[in-house]
Amino acid sequence: MYQPLSVFIGLRYLRGRSADRFGRFVSSMSTAGIAIGVLALITVSSVMNGFEAQLKGRILGVLPHAIIANGQLGSTPSTIEQWPHVVDTAPIKTTDAVIQSRNGLSAGLLEGIDPKATEPLASHLLQGEMSALRPGRYQVMIGRAMASELQLRVGDSVRVMVTSASRFTPIGRIPAQRLFTVGGIFHTGTDVDNQLMLANIEDVAKLSGISPNQANDLRLFLDDPFAITQLKPKADPATWTDWRRWRGELFQAVKMEKNMMSLMLSLIIVVAAFNIISALIMVVMEKQSEVAILKTLGMKDRDIVAVFIAQGSLSGLVGAAIGGVLGVLIASYINEIMAIFGVSLLGNGLALPVVVNPFQVAMILGLAVVLSVLATLFPAFKAASVHPAEALRYE
Structure with a gap:
């Protein structure tokens, strides 16, 4: 050679x-x-x-990849689904909340969702079904870590308090609150189990003091969450929130x-x-x-x-x-x-x-x-x- x-x-x-x-x-x-x-x-x-x-997969697979704020879409959901990497959209209403049981309390993020829409957490449910989140029934889904911390089971009553809304009472202004029933428990194996709560979008809207018709924020799911930077320029930055706000530091x-x-x-x-x-x-x-x-x-x-x-x-x-x-x-x-x-x-x-x-x-x-x-x-x-x-x- x-x-x-x-x-x-x-x-x-x-x-x-x-x-x-x-x-x-x-x-x-x-x-x-x-x-x-x-x-x-x-x-x-x-x-x-x-x-x-x-x-x-475990964290970004269950959290919304982006949320576009109420009334500021500038496009219909069907149009947004044509954006690159967007695979699904669904209505959502999010707010910070405190959940209290007889054995303690915990803080987290309360998500109001439409149970008829695609919900990634449905595949992680240990007990209950997403169909239980009907409007007016005030059911809430919580993670196994939160259920263990508060010693809760399906069917137990809990008090949910929303920090973004308040009401006047004879003793002064207090956070908006209401009794919910634990309708299901999910497990993802991450800290999401200790922070996230799911309820019907209409129930969360009423608890937050707004009309259910105004709870039309839109959550986006992408085929690749890391492609979120390609979508942000398409929306008004003032109305755009994505997963980097909640989990950006971790990644x-x-x-x-x-x-x-x-x-x-x-x-x-x-x-x-x-x-x-x-x-x-x-x-x-x-x-x-x-x-x-x-x-x-x-x-x-x-x-x-x-x-x-x-x-x-x-x-x-x-x-x-x-x-x-x-x-x-x-x-x-x-x-x-x-x-x-x-x-x-x-x-x-x-x-x-x-x-x-x-x-x-x-x-x-x-x-x-x-x-x-x-x-x-x-x-x-x-x-x-x-x-x-x-x-x-x-x-």
């Missing part, structure tokens, strides 16, 4: 002579360092992607942690690239006489540079390929591997969520190869600067 001369010589130098054990060891460690760095970066990034996707923290982990693990690849520099400098010092002979035979400086770039780049390519294959395999079967050794990081038999992103894997492999090539430049130009007369003076 035909090979360019520079690549052929670079391969010979990469394999090294049997007597040059230390040089081969340093070269092997450089390749191993690249492989370990790529493996760790792919594995950890895949697990972080899994956690982010799990949060996205920003997850993104920052993900980036910091990637940065720290990328340092492994950087250290391995420095090992490539060290190995190539040793090869250049050892091969000065051979480089001088090649130059006297007519090899140009750019060909000498190509020899050592080929040697270092091949080391990086081999390490990136090995690390990429092992990283994808370990990330894909990490739960099975931990089960073999009896390790459970989350406890209770829970599995690590893993999402292997092919584009991210390609970026990591590209980073490893680029750093490997950059690491070869200084030693390669150092080799090209060798003067044949000085290198062969004592030969």
Whole structure:
């Protein structure tokens, strides 16, 4: 098989002579360092992607992705559903509320919904049905965490107080309040279970002191909640509220942690690239006489540079390929591997969520190869600067 001369010589130098054990060891460690760095970066990034996707599904899968305020739509719901990424719309009325039982009280967000519309929380109901939220029955759905905290069961009576509305009484102004009946309990496995309450939209409107006909805020559900930035310019910012107001800080923290982990693990690849520099400098010092002979035979400086770039780049390519294959395999079967050794990081038999992103894997492999090539430049130009007369003076 035909090979360019520079690549052929670079391969010979990469394999090294049997007597040059230390040089081969340093070269092997450089390749191993690249492989370990790529493996760790792919594995950890895949697990972080899994956690982010799990949060996205559990939290953003049940919360409205955006709410457009009452009377300010500027478009009909059917028109808004034609916006990119919008898959569903439904009427909603939200307000901060306090729920009180005989055993305590808790604060949260009260959502008034139309039970006939699509409701993501319906698939998370442990008890009750959404059809129980009929107007005038004053039924409320709460999360399992809130039910446990207040020691509530389906059928129990609770007092719901709305902080945004108040009424005058002989003892002064007090928050608007009314007795509700617990009509169902849901469980999402997130803090939503401790903060969210659902009731009929007409009941919430009456409790808030407005006409049911005025409770026509519109909630939007998207195929990708992170595409919300593409929709905001279509609505008046003064009437627009999206999930970032409620959960933006959480996902920003997850993104920052993900980036910091990637940065720290990328340092492994950087250290391995420095090992490539060290190995190539040793090869250049050892091969000065051979480089001088090649130059006297007519090899140009750019060909000498190509020899050592080929040697270092091949080391990086081999390490990136090995690390990429092992990283994808370990990330894909990490739960099975931990089960073999009896390790459970989350406890209770829970599995690590893993999402292997092919584009991210390609970026990591590209980073490893680029750093490997950059690491070869200084030693390669150092080799090209060798003067044949000085290198062969004592030969």
